[in-house]
Amino acid sequence: xxxxKSMNSANPKSKFPESALNKVFALVDCNNFYASCERxxxxxxxxxxxxxxxxxxxxxxxxxxxxxxxxxxxxAPAFEFRELIVRNNIHVFSSNYALYGDxxxxxxxxxxxxxxxxxxxxVDEAFLDLSGLKYEDITAFAKEIRxxxxxxxxxxxxxxxxxxxxxAKIANHxxxxxxxxxxxxxxxxxxxxxxxxxxxxxxxxxxWGIGGAYRDFLSGHGMRTIFDFIKAEESWVKKHMRxxxxxxxYELRGVSCLSLETFAQDKKNMCISRSYGIPLxxxxxxxxxxxxxxxxxxxxxxxxxxCARALIVFLMTNxxxxxxxxxxxxxxxxxxxxxxxxxxxxxALKGLKKIYKKGYKYKKSxxxxxxxxxxxxxxxxxxxxxxxxKLSDLIxxxxxxxxxxxxxxxxxxxxxxxxxWRMNQExxxxxxxxxxxxxxxxxx
Numbered sequence: 001x002x003x004x005k006s007m008n009s010a011n012p013k014s015k016f017p018e019s020a021l022n023k024v025f026a027l028v029d030c031n032n033f034y035a036s037c038e039r040x041x042x043x044x045x046x047x048x049x050x051x052x053x054x055x056x057x058x059x060x061x062x063x064x065x066x067x068x069x070x071x072x073x074x075x076a077p078a079f080e081f082r083e084l085i086v087r088n089n090i091h092v093f094s095s096n097y098a099l100y101g102d103x104x105x106x107x108x109x110x111x112x113x114x115x116x117x118x119x120x121x122x123v124d125e126a127f128l129d130l131s132g133l134k135y136e137d138i139t140a141f142a143k144e145i146r147x148x149x150x151x152x153x154x155x156x157x158x159x160x161x162x163x164x165x166x167x168a169k170i171a172n173h174x175x176x177x178x179x180x181x182x183x184x185x186x187x188x189x190x191x192x193x194x195x196x197x198x199x200x201x202x203x204x205x206x207x208w209g210i211g212g213a214y215r216d217f218l219s220g221h222g223m224r225t226i227f228d229f230i231k232a233e234e235s236w237v238k239k240h241m242r243x244x245x246x247x248x249x250y251e252l253r254g255v256s257c258l259s260l261e262t263f264a265q266d267k268k269n270m271c272i273s274r275s276y277g278i279p280l281x282x283x284x285x286x287x288x289x290x291x292x293x294x295x296x297x298x299x300x301x302x303x304x305x306x307c308a309r310a311l312i313v314f315l316m317t318n319x320x321x322x323x324x325x326x327x328x329x330x331x332x333x334x335x336x337x338x339x340x341x342x343x344x345x346x347x348a349l350k351g352l353k354k355i356y357k358k359g360y361k362y363k364k365s366x367x368x369x370x371x372x373x374x375x376x377x378x379x380x381x382x383x384x385x386x387x388x389x390k391l392s393d394l395i396x397x398x399x400x401x402x403x404x405x406x407x408x409x410x411x412x413x414x415x416x417x418x419x420x421w422r423m424n425q426e427x428x429x430x431x432x433x434x435x436x437x438x439x440x441x442x443x444x
Contacts, residue, residue: 023256024138024161024188026128027168028111028145030104031156031176031183033124034062037103038093040154041432041440049090053078056275056424057094094425102433106153114145119260127165129260139186146183161186165258166251169208170226174198199227199252209248214241226252266304266372272297273366276421279318280362286315287349288416293367294348295412298341299399301369305376307337308369311344313351318363326362328355337373340391341398344369345412406435 030036034052039045049066053059060081063072070088072081078092085092104123111118117129130138142159149157160172167187175185187195204223205215217240223229230252238246247257272293280286290313301308314329330351338344348367398410408415430438 022131023163024130024133025163025165025168025256025260026115026130026138026142026145027121027160027165027172028126028128028149028157029160029172029176030107030124031158032062032064033104033155034093034095034100035064035067036155037096037100038091038429039064040103041429045091049088050093051078051085051090052093052095053427054095056277057426058275061095092427094428096429096431098431098434099429103153103155107149107155107157110149110152111145114148117260127168127260130161138188139184142184142186156183158183159185161188163188163254164251164256165260166208166248167254170198170202170206173206174202196227199230200225202226204229207248207252209244214245266306266374267301268370268372270297270301270306270308270369270372271366272300273314273364274421274423275364276362277424278420279321279323280421281358281360283353283356283358284416285418285420286356286362286365287352287414288419289421290315290348290352290365290367291345291412291414293365294345295341295415297367297369298339298344301372302339302395302399305374306372307339307375308344309334309337309371309373310369311348311351312368312370313348313355313365314368315352315355315362315365317360321361321363323361324359326357326360328357330355336386337371339375340388340395341412342391342395343386345414349414 032050035050038050038052047066048064049070049072050064051060051067051072052062054061057078060072060074060076060078063074067090070090071084072090078085084090100123107124108118108120108126111126111128115128115130116132119127121127130141133141138161142161145159146157149155158172158176160168160170160175161184162168162171171185171187175181175183178185187198190198202225203215204210204218204226205212207226207229210218218224218229223232230249232249234246234249237249241248250257274289274293276289280289294311310331310333312329312331314327316327317323317325319325319327332347332351334343334347344367352365401410402408430440432438432440
């Protein structure tokens, strides 16, 4: 791949450090991850069409290659494909996020054991920095990654390799879609002509970070392929796409501008919401659901060591039904920044009472913890009479019990026990790796 060399040779006093011109990144991406997780414990599904549905068994969020070939569209409501599902004997599953999260964790741990620097990009993707390896060893190492993950975890992956993260992303896309690459494409091995050929074959919206708006804008200026875009003037790109667009241009030319983020950034907001399994009208039912969302949100910000200075509660009916519509939300400022579950529940329900109205059938509610700050930067009010150390010890004890026994083993009374709001998961597979009573059994 010669783009970076031609850029540097055009300017002997290059503004790019040598380290940016000699990087190698790999993107490891699981193939049809959710569907692969379902197949992992049910081999009879291999080579058969499989789809996974979103919360409440609503829309298609994952498809095996066989399901794609049958005509199942990503994001489409499942009910629209009932006849197609029956006709093609497509296996349908409710989303089992606990299982998928555990399998993802195993894959990421495997990658960390194989490579020195790993950035977990999503539940099924990770970037690796392979700059220390010799070029001739990199493709062989990618094959070892695929083999090891399949042997240790059982999930197929594709590996894209390039001198930048953006090019590794493109390489992964091609490795996954084109059988000739056998799930591995190393763009560092390509010469300039070969790279140009690939760039000319790909539409501009295949570039990482280029969405529909930029696609239409660039197409309007005659840039319909990636190759069209990399020929653009730097000043024009910076003017119309700011520094982010300019970095993308450099990345596509082989100059690394995006480093590996090996430490996850703390979130600035935390939202927990769910659609109810059935429409709810009684305040008590909605109160139980919303308090449960508040509990989960508090747990998550404690895990990253943050506290919230405000929260938002929202409530809504089904926008698609013929019943009366109502949507509302409220911002509640907290007197002291906190991550204590009891306080967050208290103020979340205080807000809920203000926006709840009788006579509506509600479909969804949620809690957003916002204005998050590090837990070691709190400013307490002189009017705060809470024994925060005692409260913190109590909440930590609850967290430890729930972590050891299972989420929800100890909960607040306001969360209730009936859970009428629980999501529809009629096709949920067992929690093979998370519950002893659902562990896989083999009959001999």
